[in-house]
Amino acid sequence: MSEHSTYVPGSAAEKWLDERLPVARFAKEHLMDFPTPKNLNYWWTFGAILVMCLGVQIVTGIILAMHYTPNVAMAFDSVEHIRRNVNGGRIIQATHAVGASMFFAALYIHIFRGMFYGSYKAPREILWILGVIIFILTMATAFMGYVLPWGQMSFWGATVITNIFSAIPIVGESVLQLLRGGFAVGNPTLNRFFSLHYLLPFVIAAVVALHIWALHVPGNNNPTGVDVKSSRDTLPFHPYYTMKDLYGMVLFMIPFAWFIFFAPDILGHPDNYIQANSQVTPAHIVPEWYLLPFYTILRAIDFNVLFINSQLGGVIAMGLSMVALLVVPWLDTGRVRSGLFRPMFKWFYLLFVINFIGLTYLGAQPAEGIYTLLAKVCTAYYFIHFFVVLPVLSRIEKPLPLPTSISESVLGKAHA
Amino acid sequence: MIKTKTILVALTLALGLSAPALAQDHSAPHIEKQNWSFAGIFGTYDQNQLQRGFQVFREVCASCHGARLISFRNLAENGGPGFSEEQVKALAAEYEVVDPTAEGGVRAGVPADRWPSPFPSEQDARDANGGSLPPDFSVLAKARGLTDPFPFWIFNYFTGYSEGGVDYIHALLNGYHEEAPEGFDLPEGKYYNDYFPGHAIGMAPPLSDGQITYEVAEGQTEVPLTLEQYSTDVSAFMMWMAEPGLVSRKETGFKVLLFLVLFAGLMWATKRRIWAGIEH
Amino acid sequence: MATQAQHSTTRRDFLFVATGAVGAVGAAAVVWPLINQLNPDASTLALASIEFDLSAIEEGQSVTITWRGLPVFVRHRTPAEIEEAKAVPLSDLKDPQTDEERTKEGHEQWLIMVANCTHLGCVPTGESGDFDGWFCPCHGSHYDTAGRIRQGPAPKNLVVPPYEFISDTLVQIG
Numbered sequence: 001m002s003e004h005s006t007y008v009p010g011s012a013a014e015k016w017l018d019e020r021l022p023v024a025r026f027a028k029e030h031l032m033d034f035p036t037p038k039n040l041n042y043w044w045t046f047g048a049i050l051v052m053c054l055g056v057q058i059v060t061g062i063i064l065a066m067h068y069t070p071n072v073a074m075a076f077d078s079v080e081h082i083r084r085n086v087n088g089g090r091i092i093q094a095t096h097a098v099g100a101s102m103f104f105a106a107l108y109i110h111i112f113r114g115m116f117y118g119s120y121k122a123p124r125e126i127l128w129i130l131g132v133i134i135f136i137l138t139m140a141t142a143f144m145g146y147v148l149p150w151g152q153m154s155f156w157g158a159t160v161i162t163n164i165f166s167a168i169p170i171v172g173e174s175v176l177q178l179l180r181g182g183f184a185v186g187n188p189t190l191n192r193f194f195s196l197h198y199l200l201p202f203v204i205a206a207v208v209a210l211h212i213w214a215l216h217v218p219g220n221n222n223p224t225g226v227d228v229k230s231s232r233d234t235l236p237f238h239p240y241y242t243m244k245d246l247y248g249m250v251l252f253m254i255p256f257a258w259f260i261f262f263a264p265d266i267l268g269h270p271d272n273y274i275q276a277n278s279q280v281t282p283a284h285i286v287p288e289w290y291l292l293p294f295y296t297i298l299r300a301i302d303f304n305v306l307f308i309n310s311q312l313g314g315v316i317a318m319g320l321s322m323v324a325l326l327v328v329p330w331l332d333t334g335r336v337r338s339g340l341f342r343p344m345f346k347w348f349y350l351l352f353v354i355n356f357i358g359l360t361y362l363g364a365q366p367a368e369g370i371y372t373l374l375a376k377v378c379t380a381y382y383f384i385h386f387f388v389v390l391p392v393l394s395r396i397e398k399p400l401p402l403p404t405s406i407s408e409s410v411l412g413k414a415h416a
Numbered sequence: 417m418i419k420t421k422t423i424l425v426a427l428t429l430a431l432g433l434s435a436p437a438l439a440q441d442h443s444a445p446h447i448e449k450q451n452w453s454f455a456g457i458f459g460t461y462d463q464n465q466l467q468r469g470f471q472v473f474r475e476v477c478a479s480c481h482g483a484r485l486i487s488f489r490n491l492a493e494n495g496g497p498g499f500s501e502e503q504v505k506a507l508a509a510e511y512e513v514v515d516p517t518a519e520g521g522v523r524a525g526v527p528a529d530r531w532p533s534p535f536p537s538e539q540d541a542r543d544a545n546g547g548s549l550p551p552d553f554s555v556l557a558k559a560r561g562l563t564d565p566f567p568f569w570i571f572n573y574f575t576g577y578s579e580g581g582v583d584y585i586h587a588l589l590n591g592y593h594e595e596a597p598e599g600f601d602l603p604e605g606k607y608y609n610d611y612f613p614g615h616a617i618g619m620a621p622p623l624s625d626g627q628i629t630y631e632v633a634e635g636q637t638e639v640p641l642t643l644e645q646y647s648t649d650v651s652a653f654m655m656w657m658a659e660p661g662l663v664s665r666k667e668t669g670f671k672v673l674l675f676l677v678l679f680a681g682l683m684w685a686t687k688r689r690i691w692a693g694i695e696h
Numbered sequence: 697m698a699t700q701a702q703h704s705t706t707r708r709d710f711l712f713v714a715t716g717a718v719g720a721v722g723a724a725a726v727v728w729p730l731i732n733q734l735n736p737d738a739s740t741l742a743l744a745s746i747e748f749d750l751s752a753i754e755e756g757q758s759v760t761i762t763w764r765g766l767p768v769f770v771r772h773r774t775p776a777e778i779e780e781a782k783a784v785p786l787s788d789l790k791d792p793q794t795d796e797e798r799t800k801e802g803h804e805q806w807l808i809m810v811a812n813c814t815h816l817g818c819v820p821t822g823e824s825g826d827f828d829g830w831f832c833p834c835h836g837s838h839y840d841t842a843g844r845i846r847q848g849p850a851p852k853n854l855v856v857p858p859y860e861f862i863s864d865t866l867v868q869i870g
Contacts, residue, residue, distance in 0.1 A: 261669020
């Protein structure tokens, strides 16, 4: 977008620096003057909110690591030590724990925003794929972080999720032992999860950098989905979107703070206040809420398909649910991006959202009775949406007429 | 359109966030929620209640249940039962604590020591209690919970309901029956309780009317010496053990929320001012 | 027109400055706990002050105890040692301090000092060295019977921690 540079060094020192390391030029072009569509709504602030979430998790996480002990005999008590003895420890720990949930809340909103406005469509496929990679990495990080307090849910969550790998034909058992560092989840598992939980956020941060890079090549999508045509369609990122994003962040912090200070444990499970015990399984094993949709898909396959047994089938289905996200730019090939101008897509999108909420809800239910049936239906619909509905809609749907430009649509709205 | 979407997202979040709460057993009997002084935004512990609860804990519960994460000094810290440092020092000195560096391996306790375990090992605890392990009390009030039926659990996220554990403990202590209902096969050495999962609990009814005599200090109101009172007091004390910093956390939280609302207002005005005159 | 424009500029500036100031206050309020968590925690502070019973230490004996993670010498000095310490003229000392300044009145027989050599922190050995006090084997510092530096690279006397006698046999350190 910014082929011609807006940066002019103001002094000899700036010029000297600019010829060697053009950080000021980079900041000016990409953080200050970057041309951004003028019609972005508040759903677009979640990108900045997610950057904040990652920052909060990294800062509080580094602090927690200063006081935490990754050893099966001491991990549980060391987390309580943080809560009870470390200065401000209860708040810092709660921020990290609640922060994981807030991170995913923002992440899901960000993803669903992208899906509604067709932000994955050309030329933003790489941007979208990097986003899905961030999503998967974040789930892995969150899962390993949840193991660290070494409560009952930590232990059994780790047991159940690592068991996924035993579904791999032939080498499954060996892979499982390799991952756990033993025959069951134990001290070696806790230690490596701690190490990886510390490492992955920085990997995520690196992929985020690529994500933003990929964003800055074509520039932002926008609610109309119409390409930017002239400078009348855009505003410089600063101060317009810096202020709007900051305002969004402050608003986001209100529910965040509510949970931290008034209900820090409500998003977790009481069983995780019981120290891990390899002899007793809790009555219901439930992952954290943000993993539930995929957990439902994993559990939904309770039947053998040809030579694939049900366990492997569940793992394949879960993997496929991620693959569906990765390839969606090539499943939804319609040229109109925004759902606002797609009369049929709009309703299927709504159905998909409801179905996704259903998957989340079902993941928390015991796998029995009507729930298993519903789980199968919702799982099936998840895939139907991606592999049937989207390709078919792309062919048969007649989109509404698009505004010729962003500025025109903006004026139309202002005059309406 | 925006409105429908807003509602949708709010629903997604509410459902998603609250789903885990649904995972618990639906067949459990209804647990009556109590009016705890420490519930809600302005909740604080009632010092007198914590002192009474401590007495119940010390005289009854502590003979089988440990509290390994509690130090004597906690009893004198802000937001707790409010014992004086001298009282805590004297209390600690009444206990023997294991210290390999001391002569004979034990010495008198000091405020910095943890609450001593009633049994030297887990196996000893089981042997003394017919095979059942009396759980440690340190975080027990947060390790239990109760399930509200749909859609009431959704409201808990807005009220910040965090007293499920103490509500359960209170109900459990009041939920004993002398005899199991007809047709229930109660194993030897177990007791029937309405609220315990599976109903057969290893703990004999620990509290009964008139069992403990509360010392009424000057200026304190006298409380009835009943099971109901004991169980409420000890539940409150267990909540404090599990969450000793609750009072300061909520005080800070109130300030933080006030600040955020004010700051959000300013940011809103600033953002509007900057965007003034831009069609968007 | 001009005044109106100026007026609105002032109001805008005020809003921006107010928002910025409130934001800065908020940022500072967030940063402080993130730094303060590095300070000693409550369990550490609870051990910052300890009580120690002196009754078991015979004259001429010393013990090493732990206080705030540091080794501390508690020595029950003989009358000869006390006399020797008092007899030293201040002019002979590298770090002039009288024996009275290093002990508590009425309890001159008790010498309580952090057991780290003031040179580079080794623990000196007792009843040795050229001055009948302590000798640090690491770099050869000699201390006298009041723990004062007499010879060698150490710059200061052995540090006397804050302490007081609760009774004749019970001392509170820290």
